[in-house]
Amino acid sequence: MATLDSKLSSVLGDKTAKALNATFGYQLVGDLLHHYPRRYLVRGELSDIAALQEGDEVTILAEVFSASTRRFAARKGNMLEVVVTDGTSKLSLTFFNQAWRERDLKVGRQGLFAGKVGVFNGKRQLAHPDYELIPDGDDVDAAVQSFAGKYLPMYPASGKLPSWKIAQCIELCIGALDEVVDPIPSQIIEKHGYPTLHQALVQIHQPADLDIAELSRLRLTFDEAFLLQLLLMSRKAKMRSLDAIARPRRSGGILDAFDAQLPFELTAGQKSVTAEVEEDLSKSHPMHRLLQGEVGSGKTVIALRAMLAVVDSGGQAALLAPTEVLAAQHLHSITKMMGTLAHRGMIDSPENATRVTLLTGSQSAAERKEALVLAASGEAGIVIGTHALLSASVEFADLGLIVVDEQHRFGVEQRDALKGKAKIPPHLLVMTATPIPRTVAMTVFGDLDLSTLRELPLGRAPITTHVVNTLEKPAFLERAWERIREEVAQGHQAYVVASRISAGESEDSDIDFLNGTSTPDIVSVEALAPELATGALKGVRVAPLHGRLPSELKDATMSAFAAHEVDVLVSTTVIEVGVDVPNASVMVIMDADRFGVSQLHQLRGRIGRGSAPGLCLLITQAIAESPARLRLEAVASSTDGFELSRIDLEQRREGDVLGARQSGAHSHLRLLRVLRDEDLIDLARADALDLLGIDPTLKNYPQLGIELAKVEDDEKSEFIDKG
Numbered sequence: 001m002a003t004l005d006s007k008l009s010s011v012l013g014d015k016t017a018k019a020l021n022a023t024f025g026y027q028l029v030g031d032l033l034h035h036y037p038r039r040y041l042v043r044g045e046l047s048d049i050a051a052l053q054e055g056d057e058v059t060i061l062a063e064v065f066s067a068s069t070r071r072f073a074a075r076k077g078n079m080l081e082v083v084v085t086d087g088t089s090k091l092s093l094t095f096f097n098q099a100w101r102e103r104d105l106k107v108g109r110q111g112l113f114a115g116k117v118g119v120f121n122g123k124r125q126l127a128h129p130d131y132e133l134i135p136d137g138d139d140v141d142a143a144v145q146s147f148a149g150k151y152l153p154m155y156p157a158s159g160k161l162p163s164w165k166i167a168q169c170i171e172l173c174i175g176a177l178d179e180v181v182d183p184i185p186s187q188i189i190e191k192h193g194y195p196t197l198h199q200a201l202v203q204i205h206q207p208a209d210l211d212i213a214e215l216s217r218l219r220l221t222f223d224e225a226f227l228l229q230l231l232l233m234s235r236k237a238k239m240r241s242l243d244a245i246a247r248p249r250r251s252g253g254i255l256d257a258f259d260a261q262l263p264f265e266l267t268a269g270q271k272s273v274t275a276e277v278e279e280d281l282s283k284s285h286p287m288h289r290l291l292q293g294e295v296g297s298g299k300t301v302i303a304l305r306a307m308l309a310v311v312d313s314g315g316q317a318a319l320l321a322p323t324e325v326l327a328a329q330h331l332h333s334i335t336k337m338m339g340t341l342a343h344r345g346m347i348d349s350p351e352n353a354t355r356v357t358l359l360t361g362s363q364s365a366a367e368r369k370e371a372l373v374l375a376a377s378g379e380a381g382i383v384i385g386t387h388a389l390l391s392a393s394v395e396f397a398d399l400g401l402i403v404v405d406e407q408h409r410f411g412v413e414q415r416d417a418l419k420g421k422a423k424i425p426p427h428l429l430v431m432t433a434t435p436i437p438r439t440v441a442m443t444v445f446g447d448l449d450l451s452t453l454r455e456l457p458l459g460r461a462p463i464t465t466h467v468v469n470t471l472e473k474p475a476f477l478e479r480a481w482e483r484i485r486e487e488v489a490q491g492h493q494a495y496v497v498a499s500r501i502s503a504g505e506s507e508d509s510d511i512d513f514l515n516g517t518s519t520p521d522i523v524s525v526e527a528l529a530p531e532l533a534t535g536a537l538k539g540v541r542v543a544p545l546h547g548r549l550p551s552e553l554k555d556a557t558m559s560a561f562a563a564h565e566v567d568v569l570v571s572t573t574v575i576e577v578g579v580d581v582p583n584a585s586v587m588v589i590m591d592a593d594r595f596g597v598s599q600l601h602q603l604r605g606r607i608g609r610g611s612a613p614g615l616c617l618l619i620t621q622a623i624a625e626s627p628a629r630l631r632l633e634a635v636a637s638s639t640d641g642f643e644l645s646r647i648d649l650e651q652r653r654e655g656d657v658l659g660a661r662q663s664g665a666h667s668h669l670r671l672l673r674v675l676r677d678e679d680l681i682d683l684a685r686a687d688a689l690d691l692l693g694i695d696p697t698l699k700n701y702p703q704l705g706i707e708l709a710k711v712e713d714d715e716k717s718e719f720i721d722k723g
């Protein structure tokens, strides 16, 4: 007999175990039993091809009519198109980069095909269907009859390990399985009416009917959510128990002096977030807070006030920025806001002044040396930098606070590298302009405290966004350049954004194809900038900007744009975050369908930062009603970052959200989906909270403790980058 911890080889033999390990990384019976079916083939519910409707989940009995693979001309990859027929109508099946399936799907073979009906180019199709071919020579009717009343599980499979083979292995494992010990407290399972773990594991693979399959899936999804919540809560408790230096607000210091000279009043939202941050800093355990706020909502001043509070307590603060452009810009705006308060050691320096210094990879040796001395001596109260801040040579006298700008660009290890420079755990403030939907906050960021800025400072101009389709209306592109000329004539500036640096870059995406866009010639910065300068924008001062330019040139270009010595910046997404030039009023985004929803929203946030209303034009060739086009329409019709980030999330593979582990061999996050399972996550969170309230160390639930330790182990380094 076997348990979930038995080696697969003990049940299946070495050869099969090896294959499962090579293909999926599975070693234990439990690994394989957590390999769940994607769907079930149901005899008796076979559909006629003629009757298929878009969006239907269907199973059809059909014969292969033709099969052909074609390579994409412009990009890597290939597509296998298989046409099947049920004798009356035809249906096409498409597989991207799975040409090997052509070996199985020979003309004349019969089988059952299952998937969701989609429409492409007006034709119905199944993209990446599951299928079970009827062995050559078998009687089709008999083969189909043979699973009458059964639900055939269809598994994520590979060429070497087809679905039926996996089903066989799972059957053997289930046959050998001892009663599984259920780690989840029985009162919780009973309360929700869930099956036991043993029942759920058997029924998800070999369901008596679809209701039981669904209930089993629900139970197993709940387990994932519950363990995740327990993990996050215990992690938070651990953080709470660490010692940090309390940095309570001190009156009469640099923060008071700063507040006294601030040219604007904080918005109500800024005030309440500031109060939360001050409260955290006054505690003797580390702050661990995420500040989310729309582009332009004024996060920097909140971070700066926190940094100054730490300076008042005799400590230092580090601000980590994702790019050199952004680091330089933070230096510029922070020293400007601080005025003489950043002039320590200079003749005009007031009593409480400190120094602000910059550390980036492209500095000269002399600049770098000076910055290193300022940081190590404690002379600089604020050190702003890029990844260069993480290098071993950087030392601080007393690092009390780390601020991370734009969290998703920094991994946990990087944040930890910086934390390691403090003798005592520092406080941490992570800022993001990508609003985080509630369920993501509860899962991915569940161990951080969350502050939200919802309002923008007064006086912000509205932004209007239009989708411009240059296939349908080619002349409208000319109109876009005209709008830029008009704005420039009125003394304003503009951004033109392209998705590529240079024309020749290789692309390896099937996304365009799936999206219904055809993008044969994607606009690049290097091609577009000179073209505009000598053509449509002749006489206007145009400059290119992208990540491959030498950093002095990047800085010089950004400064020239900020100083209005350049009218139009033709740029890649390097301007996506943080760039603040209030005089810019127009943005034209080329090939806008190549960007994600949240990314477009971020980009658009670069305009409308001054008093002039902003205009954003999304240029695309995506055809009406295509997913890409609908995405753009969504961006055009809403400026609510929360709504847009939800749309973004719905469109992305959720593996991106819950981390790479979701696809890993031992992942405990196979079923959970942050948007779909919002209610379940709520339930699990409440249950986890209750349980920890009664039994904080889980001493009465040893099996649960063991499972939690496994999950913890599993996640140690790889769980989700949260800055």
Ligand code: ADP
Pocket: 264, 265, 266, 267, 270, 293, 294, 295, 296, 297, 298, 299, 300, 301, 433, 457, 458, 578, 580
């Ligand atoms: P983000 O949240 O995108 O980082 P910033 O902190 O860069 O936003 O703020 C955007 C602009 O708004 C800056 O120029 C900043 O000085 C200004 N600002 C911030 N808070 C206020 C306020 N309360 N009133 C007026 N302007 C403000």
Ligand code: MG
Pocket: 299, 300, 578
């Ligand atoms: Mg910012």
